[in-house]
Structures are given as structure tokens and as C-alpha cells.
Amino acid sequence: MASLKELRNRISSVQSTQKITKAMQMVAAAKLRRAQEAAEAARPYAERMDRVMANLAAGMKDRDDAPELLIGNGKDQVHLLVVATAERGLCGGFNASIVRLARERIVKLVGEGKTVKILCVGKKGRDALKRLYGDYIIDTIEFSGVRKFGFEHADQVGQRVIDMFENGEFDVCTLFYSRFQNVVTQIPTTQSLIPASVGGAEAEEEIVARLGGAIYEYEPDETEILKDLLPRNLSVQIFRALLENGASEEGARMTAMDNATRNAGEMIDKLTITYNRTRQAQITKELIEIISGAEAL
Amino acid sequence: MMADKLSFDLVSPERLLLSDDVDMVVVPGKEGDMGIMAGHAPIMTVLRPGVIDVEEGGKSKERYFVRGGFAEVTAGGLTLLAEHAVPLTDLSAEHLDGEIRNAEEDVEDARTEEKRQRAQERLDHLRDLRKML
Numbered sequence: 001m002a003s004l005k006e007l008r009n010r011i012s013s014v015q016s017t018q019k020i021t022k023a024m025q026m027v028a029a030a031k032l033r034r035a036q037e038a039a040e041a042a043r044p045y046a047e048r049m050d051r052v053m054a055n056l057a058a059g060m061k062d063r064d065d066a067p068e069l070l071i072g073n074g075k076d077q078v079h080l081l082v083v084a085t086a087e088r089g090l091c092g093g094f095n096a097s098i099v100r101l102a103r104e105r106i107v108k109l110v111g112e113g114k115t116v117k118i119l120c121v122g123k124k125g126r127d128a129l130k131r132l133y134g135d136y137i138i139d140t141i142e143f144s145g146v147r148k149f150g151f152e153h154a155d156q157v158g159q160r161v162i163d164m165f166e167n168g169e170f171d172v173c174t175l176f177y178s179r180f181q182n183v184v185t186q187i188p189t190t191q192s193l194i195p196a197s198v199g200g201a202e203a204e205e206e207i208v209a210r211l212g213g214a215i216y217e218y219e220p221d222e223t224e225i226l227k228d229l230l231p232r233n234l235s236v237q238i239f240r241a242l243l244e245n246g247a248s249e250e251g252a253r254m255t256a257m258d259n260a261t262r263n264a265g266e267m268i269d270k271l272t273i274t275y276n277r278t279r280q281a282q283i284t285k286e287l288i289e290i291i292s293g294a295e296a297l
Numbered sequence: 298m299m300a301d302k303l304s305f306d307l308v309s310p311e312r313l314l315l316s317d318d319v320d321m322v323v324v325p326g327k328e329g330d331m332g333i334m335a336g337h338a339p340i341m342t343v344l345r346p347g348v349i350d351v352e353e354g355g356k357s358k359e360r361y362f363v364r365g366g367f368a369e370v371t372a373g374g375l376t377l378l379a380e381h382a383v384p385l386t387d388l389s390a391e392h393l394d395g396e397i398r399n400a401e402e403d404v405e406d407a408r409t410e411e412k413r414q415r416a417q418e419r420l421d422h423l424r425d426l427r428k429m430l
Contacts, residue, residue, distance in 0.1 A: 041311060041312035041313065042310060042311060044308045044312075044313045045308040045310050045312075045313075045378060046310075048306075048308060048369070048376050048378055049378060052341065052367065052369055052378070055341075150311060151309075151310035151381075154310075216339045216341045217338060217339065217340045217341070218340070218341050218342070219326060219327070219328055219340060219343075220327060220328060220342075220343065225341060225343055228343050228365075228367070229367065232367075232380070235310075236310060239310055
């Protein structure tokens with residue numbers, strides 16, 4: 001049986017842990033709200049971008065001169081996996097579940113004899129992948145010093161991917177991130193960046209209907225526009241994914257810290273009961289000693 | 298037709314900047330400025346760095362500087378997907394100088410002739426703007 005002093009120490013140490021987790025939960029809740037707002041604010045742009053892309057891609061589908069960023073370069077040998085995770089831990093299974101998804105893909109690709117390259121965004125993903133697949137990791141982009149995540153940061157990742165593609169360093173690019181559904185549910189997701197996955201948000205007929213039966217005029221022509229639009233679209237996709245990821249991270253952290261706070265509470269209750277029992281037992285023991293001492297006289 | 302309003306959305310990657318019904322918007326298209334009013338034919342164009350002019354009742358109401366982007370006109374109205382938009386009132390000479398320095402670096406860094414040419418075009422537009430300010 002632990003002594004009273006030991007028990008007192010443990011109770012106070014669990015209490016201070018609880019204070020910390022409680023504070024972290026509240027910070028996460030505040031950050032989550034901001035992250036959600038940012039994700040929502042970015043939505044109109046991304047939605048319209050999708051529409052424009054769907055429009056253009058529909059016209060490009062059957063053409064031989066369609067840009068490689070849109071349809072891929074026809075090969076399927078070298079895969080680049082962009083794994084977006086958090087910069088910090090203590091957010092439950094958030095990082096682990098993204099990494100697990102990426103790992104499954106790596107195992108599958110390597111099994112098929114493909115070459116795999118990994119670009120980590122966020123250092124937690126790198127830490128987790130380093131042990132098993134350190135040789136595949138070509139670089140890590142960290143945003144740990146970034147206070148407010150903006151489009152230029154996503155653009156930085158996008159530019160990197162495009163540069164590598166243009167240098168022929170890979171054939172297919174896939175992004176791994178976590179989609180935010182609600183505070184308790186975040187869904188690890190993969191998204192194909194090259195070739196571009198043009199969301200089937202709208203069927204072709206609907207587009208034509210929306211245009212009132214008319215077809216776009218393009219100025220300059222479609223190929224020129226696509227040349228500008230595709231790299232931009234890539235960055236927008238990454239931006240959206242990273243914002244979702246940010247919201248997911250805070251959501252996961254909030255839930256994890258809520259659980260931790262509750263667990264600490266339970267532990268304090270249990271320890272307090274043990275403490276009280278021990279103290280009572282000691283008092284009883286001392287009383288017995290006194291009484292039996294008095295009787296002996 | 299004149300009475301009709303054009304529904305106009307200006308969005309940047311971070312947020313929706315403006316959503317309003319207006320008389321006319323002057324857009325700096327890559328191949329020349331375009332005044333877009335209600336009932337314009339569907340068109341899709343690339344923007345050059347320049348100033349978007351939102352006009353209401355024959356007067357200029359709001360002006361934004363854009364670094365580039367796309368304009369899409371449909372039967373539903375005009376949507377501008379701007380890459381970095383700043384209200385002109387907030388735009389300072391220093392800000393533009395920063396943009397120009399960026400563009401200069403782009404020209405130097407460009408590896409292919411095609412890219413260099415694009416960057417050079419941007420730089421020229423920006424310099425023109427700087428002179429106007």
C-alpha cells in the first residue's frame with residue numbers, strides 16, 4: 001500500500017495534468033472554429049474552380065493535345081505521394097490514420113513493382129514514415145513557423161509538385177489528407193492530383209443548361225487558358241486539402257484532449273478514495289494501538 | 298436591357314471578397330480590357346495584373362487590384378477567380394514595388410523561353426500600373 005504522502009503527490013500530479021489537457025482542449029476548440037471558418041471561406045473559390053475545370057476538361061477529353069497536367073503523361077511507373085499531416089502530436093489518431101492510409105498505398109505500389117517517392121507536408125508524417133520508408137522520402141515541407149496558413153503556402157507545395165512533374169521525376173501524384181466531417185469524425189482521404197481528378201460535380205448537360213444552351217467563348221483559346229488554369233487548380237486542391245486537414249487536426253485534438261481530461265478526472269476520483277481509505281485505516285490503527293496500550297496497564 | 302443588373306462575384310482563394318449586383322465591371326483581360334454588363338455572351342478569359350473597376354450608375358464604385366486569375370461569364374453572371382485581390386484604396390506603391398520585384402525574379406528564374414516570356418509580360422503590366430499610380 002502506497003503511503004499517504006505518495007498518494008497526495010500522485011493526486012496533485014494528475015490534477016496538474018488535467019489542467020493542461022483541459023487548457024489544450026479549449027485552445028483546440030478555439031482553433032477549430034477558426035480553421036472551420038477558413039475552410040468555409042475558401043469554399044466558394046474552390047467550387048467555382050471545380051466548375052470551370054469540369055467545363056474545360058469536358059471539351060478536352062477526346063483531344064490528343066490535352067495538357068499532361070490534366071490527363072497525366074500516359075505512364076504509371078513512378079508515383080509521388082504527398083502526405084499531409086500535422087506539425088504537432090497529441091491529437092489522437094489523426095496523424096496515425098493518414099500515415100496508415102499512405103502506408104497501405106506504398107505497400108501496394110511497391111508490391112506492383114512501382115517506384116514510390118514521398119513528399120511529406122508536416123513533420124509528424126515524416127517522423128512516422130521515416131522508420132520504414134525513409135529511403136522513399138525525398139523531402140519534407142514544414143509549416144511549423146506559420147501562424148496563419150494562406151494560399152501562398154499551398155502554392156509553394158503546388159509549385160514544387162509541378163516543377164518535379166515537368167522535370168519528369170514522377171508520373172502520377174496522389175495527395176493524402178484527412179477530410180473534416182465533424183468534430184469526432186475525420187476521414188483519411190486520397191486524392192489524385194496528376195492526372196487531375198475533375199470532380200463529376202456537374203454532368204456535361206447541366207453545364208450546357210446553365211449556360212443557357214450557349215457554349216463558352218475562350219479568350220485566349222482553351223489550351224492557353226488551361227496552361228494557366230491547371231497549375232492553379234493544383235494549388236487550389238492542395239490549399240483546400242490542407243485547410244480541411246487543419247480543421248481535422250484541431251477536431252481530433254479537441255476530442256483527444258476531452259477524453260484525456262475525463263480520464264484524469266476518473267483517476268483523481270479513484271486516487272482520492274484510496275487516499276481517504278488509507279488515511280482512515282491509519283487512524284483506526286493508531287486508535288487500536290492507543291487503546292490496547294491503555295488496556296495493558 | 299440597361300436596367301438589368303449583372304450579378305458579380307469576386308473570389309480569391311482565401312475568401313469571397315464581393316458578391317453584388319452591379320451595372321458594369323471592367324475586367325483586365327489578357328488581350329485587352331473588357332466591360333461586362335448583364336446579358337454578356339458566355340466567355341472565359343485569363344486576367345493580366347491590373348485593376349478591376351466595378352461601376353454603378355455610370356460611376357466607378359469600387360476598384361480592386363488583381364495579380365491575375367480568371368473571369369467566367371455565364372448566363373448567371375460574372376465570376377472572377379482572382380489570384381490575390383486587394384482593394385485599390387489599400388494598395389500602396391510599396392506593395393506594387395514588391396510585386397515588381399517578385400516578377401523580376403520570376404523572369405530571371407524562368408528556365409524555358411515560354412515561361413520567361415510569360416513572366417516578362419507580367420512584369421511589363423506591373424510596371425505600367427506602377428507608373429499610373
